[in-house]
Amino acid sequence: MNDFLRFPAQKKDEPKQLILIRYPGIIKNIDKALQSLGGLQQVSSAHFNNNSIELSHTPENPYTSRIVAEKKNQEAISSGTLNLVMKIKRKKNDPGKVKTKILGLVDTIYTFDVMCDFQYLPLKKRVGSDTFDDLIPKLIPTDLSTALGWWTQDKAQNTPLFLPPYQFSRYLTPSSKILGKETDHGEKTKQSMRSGYGQNMRVERKALSVSVHAKSEFPLAPSNEAVEDAMFRCKHEEPHRLLRELFEERPMWTRVGILYRTRLDDSLLRCIIQKYAFYIQSGPWGRLWCKFGYDPRIDKEGGLYQTLMVSFRQHGSIPERQRLKVSSDRSQQGTLYATGDDVNYLYEQGKLPRVRQMWYCVTDVRLPQAIEELISVVESNYRPNPEDVRDRGWLPPPVLEKIRDLIKEDVAKTSNELEAQMHEQEEDEFDYHLFYRQISLIEQKPHSYLLVA
Incomplete structure (x- = not known):
């Protein structure tokens, strides 16, 4: 058999x-x-x-x-x-x-994806004619007999000069770099060189975006230079329209939220956001981009945009390090993780975050219990004094701690469910391998065969 x-x-x-x-x-x-x-x-x-x-x-x-x-x-x-x-x-x-x-x-x-240039032919044009003379026989010997008597010739040949360049193109591929300006040897340059031992040749990089602290005055409008620079760097109208509509929908956003909603490239966003918003470095609204002319310290609804930092360092299901990069693929839904490299600015129940440290706006935490906490603050008519608003915001600190604990509890619950599913899958694979091993033992018995349809 x-x-x-x-x-x-x-x-x-x-x-x-x-x-x-x-x-x-x-x-x-x-x-x-x-x-x-x-x-x-x-x-x-x-x-x-x-x-x-x-x-x-x-x-x-x-x-x-x-x-x-x-x-x-x-x-x-x-x-x-x-x-x-x-x-x-x-x-x-x-x-x-x-x-x-x-x-x-x-x-x-x-x-052959290189330059095909700098070809020099050893030719010399004849005087009074359109023809050319070949200089190779006069420059180098062409056969063995000519080579043996090259240095013993009776007549000295008047060989025209043919000096090709020592080095042709330095690189095989063309360069896209723009040549710089010629060196300025004016009196102003000489004085600046005498003033110190070294000179910084780096071009000055102007920061036109406005950054403020929690207790500083918030700007009402961007500078004319910032607007002109943004229009010069991005002449296409679509990115400007996306940012304008985004800040009309809501006056304060995190950087992750802006990238997620507009799908703009991060480098392009840095160039044009100076036209629409300023950055808050510290305080209850730290890490947010705020629309020009809006002050959350005056508007009570600004409490909805207070930031909340949550770290998830105790869960192995969340990657250790990952850049906050927004992907354009949102076609797949219903998974624990956001699709691709997507970093969602919302916290949704039952979905693990993509990174271990996130800054959320309070209004972006989509947990039923967190929403109930915000409703209870509104119904209690909690009104802090203006100095407390600048330091801690419109929401009481215990409410923020409660929302942070709710997020961590939901992450722990989701992580445990995911680990249980993986454990069940490993047990199913173990049972399958055990069944396959039993079939192999039956086949190894003499004169015994197992036919599987």
Whole structure:
């Protein structure tokens, strides 16, 4: 029975491994194209000896600046894509029938993604004519006999000067950097250089965004320079519209909330947010961007935007470190974690946060018990004096501590449920492996077979 089940393995023909050279030009003559690469033998030798393949459009010119190809493996530049070399035949009398034959697979690709420039030909224009003289026989010997008698010539040749540059392009790829201004040798520059031992050559970086403390005066409008700079850095109207509508909806936001709602890039947000809001560094509304002209210390509804810092350092289900990066993919819903790299500014019941330390606005904590705590504060007519509002905000400190404890309790509950689900899954996998092992023991008994449909 065992001999019957041993089927002979089918032999598979391994496809030929070919190389692909992306020639930087239109090939009309294959022989001339190979000659510009040094010949077929030179290409094969360079490939198998792991040397560089060089291209020269003037192979006879010893002063040419050759182009070096970049070698790339097919696995490194593609994922799941194959480059097949196929031979296709089609009869003229019956073009509907096509016969194809696969010749092999491409596993190595050579590309010439570099500059093809700085080619110097050793030529000199004749006086009074449009023709040119070839200077190579006068510069270097072209054969063995000429080389042996090169230094014993009776006549000294008046060879024209042909001095190609010592070094061609310093880099193989063109640079996108903008050339700087020429050095200023004026009197003002000389005086500044005499004033100290060193000079800071870094361009001054102006910070046009406004930052305030809890007890400082809040600005009413941005400066004209900040508005002009924001319009200059971002001329597209869509990002400005998103930020304008966001702060009309609500006057105070965290940075994570702004990124999550607008889907703007972080670097773009830094350039244009100075036009719409200022940053509060400390106090009950610390870490918030506040709309110009709004003061939460005067408006009682500002208590809804007080910040609350919660750290989750006791739970292994939450990553240790992760950047607050907002992803544009929100298509999947109903999972414990936010999708992708999404960092949600809301705390929702039954969902673990993406990072171990988060700053929430009180109004962004979506827990039923937290909402009841806020309603109880409103119904109690709690009215602190203006000095207490600047120090602690509109909400009593015990309420903030209670909301923080509610968040931590919900995180602990969700984490325990997740660990229980993982434990049940591990037990199911253990039972499956135990059942599979019992089946294997039955098959190993002599003259006993188990057929599974």
